[in-house]
Amino acid sequence: MAINRNISYLNKDFSDFRSELINFSQTYFPNTYTDFSNASPGIMFMEQASYVGDVLSFYLDTQVQETFLQYAKQSNNLYELAYMFGINLKLQV
Amino acid sequence: MAFGARRVFPKDLQPRVAIGFNLPINGDAVFTPNYQTKDAIKNNLINYFLTNPGERPGNPEFGGGLREFIFTQMQNNNIEYLKDDIQTKIEQEFGKINLLSIDVLSQLDNNSIIVQIKYNIPNTGVNDELELNFS
Numbered sequence: 001m002a003i004n005r006n007i008s009y010l011n012k013d014f015s016d017f018r019s020e021l022i023n024f025s026q027t028y029f030p031n032t033y034t035d036f037s038n039a040s041p042g043i044m045f046m047e048q049a050s051y052v053g054d055v056l057s058f059y060l061d062t063q064v065q066e067t068f069l070q071y072a073k074q075s076n077n078l079y080e081l082a083y084m085f086g087i088n089l090k091l092q093v
Numbered sequence: 094m095a096f097g098a099r100r101v102f103p104k105d106l107q108p109r110v111a112i113g114f115n116l117p118i119n120g121d122a123v124f125t126p127n128y129q130t131k132d133a134i135k136n137n138l139i140n141y142f143l144t145n146p147g148e149r150p151g152n153p154e155f156g157g158g159l160r161e162f163i164f165t166q167m168q169n170n171n172i173e174y175l176k177d178d179i180q181t182k183i184e185q186e187f188g189k190i191n192l193l194s195i196d197v198l199s200q201l202d203n204n205s206i207i208v209q210i211k212y213n214i215p216n217t218g219v220n221d222e223l224e225l226n227f228s
Contacts, residue, residue: 039186
């Protein structure tokens with residue numbers, strides 16, 4: 001049976017992920033790990049996870065941005081979105 | 094009559110509350126927890142001095158950076174500089190420990206440096222020693 005845990009889905013960058021991971025550990029594992037000083041090895045792992053989260057958030061945001069005609073930056077996506085709206089653009093070489 | 098009261102870290106009195114985990118990470122359960130603040134501080138020092146500045150994402154200034162001295166020419170002024178560097182970094186990063194002595198022993202024939210750091214934690218009576226061997 002799944003355990004319900006209070007997880008925040010609003011954090012997006014490195015420092016948000018880091019502080020949220022520390023909060024999570026303090027809330028759900030109060031006796032397993034209690035050293036949250038900058039030099040502790042556990043914080044090193046949390047910062048690595050935060051780094052991965054930050055990079056994944058960036059790519060997620062970029063991919064979502066590319067699905068909107070107003071915000072897309074890559075030319076092939078702009079052509080595809082225009083084609084979806086019935087505009088047939090010809091590439092000029 | 095006054096007496097020298099010794100302070101104890103509250104978590105040290107709780108046998109089931111782990112503080113950190115030991116380095117290196119090669120135990121049977123991968124992470125071997127430690128239950129005394131003294132052990133946690135020692136592992137934090139090891140972690141700090143074996144990290145080079147720039148290795149930690151989001152915290153590029155973190156790290157003792159001792160490995161960069163391995164390939165430098167061994168001279169007396171280098172060793173004095175190394176001692177000062179270690180002292181400054183410990184004072185900056187570990188404000189709560191009191192440095193007693195730092196000894197840098199260079200073994201020219203073995204191309205190795207041994208760094209011995211002796212420290213205590215004020216008011217607790219905890220004295221400890223850390224030896225890092227770079228070869």
